[in-house]
Amino acid sequence: MNYPAQPLIDNHGRIIDYIRIAVTDRCNLRCYYCMPEEGIDYVPRDHLLHYEEIERIVRILAAMGVKKVRITGGEPFIRRDIIHLMESITRTPGIEALHITTNGTVTKNYIPQLQAMGVKGVNLSLDTLDRERFLKITRRDMLDEVLGTMHALVDANIPVKINMVVLGGINDDEIVTMARLAEKHPVDVRYIEEMPFNGGGHAQQTTWRDHHFIAERLRSEFPGLTLIPSEKSSTATNYGIHGFQGRLGIIPAFSRTFCGSCNRIRLTPEGVFKTCLYDRGMFNIRDVMRSGASDDQLADTIREAVGHRATNGFEAERQAMQFPYLDNSRESMSTIGG
Numbered sequence: 469m470n471y472p473a474q475p476l477i478d479n480h481g482r483i484i485d486y487i488r489i490a491v492t493d494r495c496n497l498r499c500y501y502c503m504p505e506e507g508i509d510y511v512p513r514d515h516l517l518h519y520e521e522i523e524r525i526v527r528i529l530a531a532m533g534v535k536k537v538r539i540t541g542g543e544p545f546i547r548r549d550i551i552h553l554m555e556s557i558t559r560t561p562g563i564e565a566l567h568i569t570t571n572g573t574v575t576k577n578y579i580p581q582l583q584a585m586g587v588k589g590v591n592l593s594l595d596t597l598d599r600e601r602f603l604k605i606t607r608r609d610m611l612d613e614v615l616g617t618m619h620a621l622v623d624a625n626i627p628v629k630i631n632m633v634v635l636g637g638i639n640d641d642e643i644v645t646m647a648r649l650a651e652k653h654p655v656d657v658r659y660i661e662e663m664p665f666n667g668g669g670h671a672q673q674t675t676w677r678d679h680h681f682i683a684e685r686l687r688s689e690f691p692g693l694t695l696i697p698s699e700k701s702s703t704a705t706n707y708g709i710h711g712f713q714g715r716l717g718i719i720p721a722f723s724r725t726f727c728g729s730c731n732r733i734r735l736t737p738e739g740v741f742k743t744c745l746y747d748r749g750m751f752n753i754r755d756v757m758r759s760g761a762s763d764d765q766l767a768d769t770i771r772e773a774v775g776h777r778a779t780n781g782f783e784a785e786r787q788a789m790q791f792p793y794l795d796n797s798r799e800s801m802s803t804i805g806g
């Protein structure tokens with residue numbers, strides 16, 4: 469491949485410098501908004517991207533200007549030897565930041581290695597501080613493990629963002645309680661709108677809570693809530709409160725107000741390359757690689773896909789619905805990676 473390659477810019481002039489890689493669709497929790505109790509039809513192991521293949525993709529993308537990688541899943545820490553892939557990504561020339569999204573249930577043991585490799589941040593999913601509710605939402609009794617991970621990450625000085633999916637009638641009365649985590653600890657708390665990717669596990673919420681509802685709840689409890697300017701590509705509207713150690717953020721994941729500055733692409737565990745959370749995938753990079761494509765050919769295929777990117781999540785969704793034979797009503801966030 470000719471280095472350095474041209475930067476990756478989509479057909480709307482947006483620079484792509486961030487990839488989110490879901491390394492597995494398997495998970496040890498069963499969050500009801502993500503997958504049904506019985507799980508989903510997992511990708512057979514030989515269909516997964518191998519680590520060497522992921523390393524190659526990251527190397528090619530880094531040469532095209534991608535600087536940030538997020539490892540997600542499913543639960544990334546239940547894929548064998550995941551630490552080795554993470555270490556290798558941090559050593560890739562051009563990659564400046566490795567971030568991880570995890571449910572925190574088994575993450576604690578890996579923290580020394582994460583610290584040593586210089587992970588820039590961990591997003592920890594936590595929707596409630598109530599044990600019974602945690603069990604109800606995730607169908608597993610593991611709140612203590614997640615809290616243990618949060619404290620250990622803070623002790624290790626790894627920046628932590630808590631991700632709370634706000635669920636009407638389930639945990640929306642904990643918006644303020646969760647905010648107080650950012651008062652007591654140096655962690656950011658981010659509220660995420662529920663999206664319709666639950667593996668067919670349940671119908672969309674009747675009491676769906678949007679970003680306006682969340683902002684109102686925070687404003688009424690914290691009159692001193694102050695808007696903090698964020699990076700252009702940020703999906704969150706961020707706020708500070710005097711005396712709080714961390715920030716609060718609201719992510720309108722379903723309302724999609726941030727698409728105009730979106731800088732990210734996604735890779736599913738079996739290599740589907742997505743230029744939008746809401747698209748059906750542009751092509752399968754694993755198949756292209758396994759057919760013997762060179763680095764240059766891979767780079768061209770990536771550039772071609774990025775050159776046909778939807779303007780926003782609504783357009784991507786409309787386009788996806790033009791292919792009704794590709795039923796994605798059972799799509800789970802554990803395949804997309806969040």
Ligand code: SAM
Nearest residue numbers: 501502541542543570571593631662663801806
């Ligand atoms: N298992 C890891 C975890 O839970 O952090 C990583 C994968 S998970 C799919 C990534 C993020 O997607 C989590 O923060 C999770 O809360 C969020 N998520 C899953 N299903 C969602 C849905 N239907 N709507 C909104 N967010 C969702």
Ligand code: SF4
Nearest residue numbers: 495499502542571802
């Ligand atoms: Fe697992 Fe994360 Fe999905 Fe919960 S949100 S079931 S932890 S992949």
